[in-house]
Amino acid sequence: MPRIWSQTIAAHRDAVREAILDTTADLVAEHGLTGVTMSGIAKDAGIGRATLYKYFPDVESILRAWHERRIDRHLDRLHRLRDGTEGAMPRLEAVLTAYATAISHQGRHDSKIAADLHRGEHVAAAHQHLRDFVRDLVADAAAAGAVRRDAPADELAGYCLHALAAAADLQDPAAIQRLMRTTLTGLRGRP
Amino acid sequence: MPRIWSQTIAAHRDAVREAILDTTADLVAEHGLTGVTMSGIAKDAGIGRATLYKYFPDVESILRAWHERRIDRHLDRLHRLRDGTEGAMPRLEAVLTAYATAISHQGRHDSKIAADLHRGEHVAAAHQHLRDFVRDLVADAAAAGAVRRDAPADELAGYCLHALAAAADLQDPAAIQRLMRTTLTGLRGRP
Structure with a gap:
């Protein structure tokens, strides 16, 4: 051929x-x-x-492929946001806001299918990638003096990602903003 | 008889x-x-x-009964902690610390069995109960002026419970303390 x-x-x-x-x-x-x-x-x-x-x-393999593509696109978008934003803390804030918004749109899927999708290797790898990605942004912001220094960057990344997962229960953009503000207060620490 | x-x-x-x-x-x-x-x-x-x-x-029904008993005992313990602690903010802190510690001991169970257990009605009811319980404690602490007032108590309860779920990755008690400190900074807001 x-x-x-x-x-x-x-x-x-x-x-x-x-x-x-x-x-x-x-x-x-x-x-x-x-x-x-x-x-x-x-x-x-x-x-x-x-x-x-x-x-x-089968339909399961289609849903898996759809879900993987969706995750990859989310991660791409977060990378582009990082690359397109100036300054360590604005960069971190832009990425975390986009993450919280994505979580909110995704919502809660408590079905068996959703549980199966989320147990896949691709999801575990994406979670780890996101965790490392946010950890590096937190470390940069800490070096710039914008983030508390009494906890390691990786732990603070875990705190941010877990706290913002509360957006799954929120639809109102104002509520997501409040969650962001509360989470960032914790991340910054007391001045 | x-x-x-x-x-x-x-x-x-x-x-x-x-x-x-x-x-x-x-x-x-x-x-x-x-x-x-x-x-x-x-x-x-x-x-x-x-x-x-x-x-x-079968073994699934035993695991379900064991899991339900375990959840009920955790909730009982949180209620006793509340009743045995004086002051709105110390009470909230005692309950949240016990919750984070329980999450840490429980760890991550990513198996299919764990996913099945967590999709049960008992777990959903317990989650809602815990959310309401913490919401009331947050509202009391907000009324006492110890918690930020720019977000509703229920949203702040969601923030706390999600943020502290990061304890699932932590074994070191010092790391759990750091997570508590960070989460409480967010909850209190800037003075």
Whole structure:
């Protein structure tokens, strides 16, 4: 097979895969994790069921792929926020605010499917990545004198990420701002 | 059956049930959630397997009963701490410290069994009870002027409980103290 043709096929496969995951995202938003089916995805993505099964063996594997893509995009966004913000403390605040907002939009999924998704290796790796990422930002802010020095940066990163996970119960943007303010007071320490 | 005799039987049944759950607690501490079996419990509790099956149909139901008893005991302990401590803020601090310590001892259980246990109705009810309990303590401390007033007591309770859940990663008592200090700084707000 000529190289140009195999590249075309690969690009096509990627495009179909992305379309499947986009459709899954819409269906999850509309019906929740338990309301997604293979036939529903095939229909809304405008592909045949047989084609869909060539890409994914079952709905669980689609949800896993969708969830992993979502996590990766969140992490990318936090990295871009860091790179686009000047100053150690504004950078940390921008990243933590985006994290709290994402948690709030995600909400609570207490279903069995959600529990299965969150037990995956990809999630554990992403959590660790996020923890390390925030730890480095905290360490920079501490070096700049903007964060308390009586606890190690890694512990303070754990404090921030856990405290902001309370945003899962909050929808009101003002409530998320209050949570951010309270969490940052703890992080800064007394002047 | 004479009343005194039926009371004796009920007391005996309760005692056997408690012994089964005590044995389960020991086995979980030693082998983890996945290392508990019906035959292991029967052997260590000193009862026959047939007797054990009269009390519980399977190991999942024993783990659930053990987990529920454990949660109830934690909540009882927090209530006693509240009742035994004078002053709104010392009372809140005593309860939150005990909570963080319990979370630390409990540690992370990322297994499927742990996820199943935590999705139970009993756990959801206990979470809500704890949230309401801490909310009332926060409201009392806010009325006493010891807690920030720019956020509702319920949101601050959510902040505290989430922030202190970071204790699941901490074993060192000094680290738990640092987490408490950081969390309380956020709760108090700037003077």
